[in-house]
Amino acid sequence: MQPKKFSKAMLRRLPGYLDYLKSLPEDASSNISARTMANALGLGDVLVRKDLAMVSDGGRCKTGHNRENLIKDMEDFLDYNKTANAILVGAGKMGQALLCYDGFEDYGLNIMAGFDVAPSRSKTESGKCIYPNDQMAAFCRENDVRIGIITVPGAYAQQACDLLIECGIKAIWNFAPVHLHAPKNILVQNENLAISLTALRMQLKSQE
């Protein structure tokens, strides 16, 4: 397919479609309609139809989409079949959890190794290595690493960010709860689980 313009909101819906399609049982019908998907996911028909048309040429008026083909088109669109190499800085609790979690591979992300100022263990339970920070530059060069994940405490996050950029990282997934200063050509995506959790707890409290 030719590349088309897509919105961030649409991009946020696609992984949900894909997850739904993949979660259907093996013996489900080989075709699926936008309407069925819309109902299952609590979205509007028209919206789902438009999103699917953006990603796949294969929709037919009466029969809908062939499920296997739609999964393939969606994965191609999202580049899930091309693996992007990543490293992680900060092998504390959250860092270790992400290193051990192999679910990101389904989304085309391979977290190759962890780095830490003071690696207390050289391997995680999943068999991934944790190296000292001073080996990061060589590792990134040798493995064509473009994505860096920050899981250090907030006070060390900017330092970790600077180090990643020095090592040639182009996109940063930041789990530390601080604002990072980075050049404009570096992408930063912030993720803060503690904030989500706190927001949930405070809302719960205000209801009681």
Add this chain to the structure above:
Amino acid sequence: MQPKKFSKAMLRRLPGYLDYLKSLPEDASSNISARTMANALGLGDVLVRKDLAMVSDGGRCKTGHNRENLIKDMEDFLDYNKTANAILVGAGKMGQALLCYDGFEDYGLNIMAGFDVAPSRSKTESGKCIYPNDQMAAFCRENDVRIGIITVPGAYAQQACDLLIECGIKAIWNFAPVHLHAPKNILVQNENLAISLTALRMQLKSQE
């Protein structure tokens, strides 16, 4: 302190302040100003000053806030010193990672146990138990559990949500990439790491 009205945006900044304050070295000055914090976190002076005034009475014009007291006031405000019990449904990769991650305890969340349709192991590496779903109701009653975390695949998320609500859960932290249907009095906070990751990768691709 009397409770005051606060915005969600402010709530989102507080954990960052707290993380910063706690990450300062033991031998740092016992006082800290809003300006110092604003600079360190890349925020505006006035904003930080207002936020701190909402949480703590202790700020002085010239000396700023006593750091220890400010940490305490902030933790009280955010209820971090009161532990909320939670359970998790879906002991797959993400579920196991969250069960093993003990960092949420710093934010007052105690994930007591996991539940699964087919628990293949009865204990995680962290020593937390994974029980069959049909024991959930009794467990929630006995342990006054109000928060449920969903880490099942998308197709089973609504079912997990319904089960949690039946068991008396009032707030749901949803890691499955689907929209959940829940009564209005049930709080739902969505968390989708795959979406963040995909957004980051697609932006990176569009720059190349």
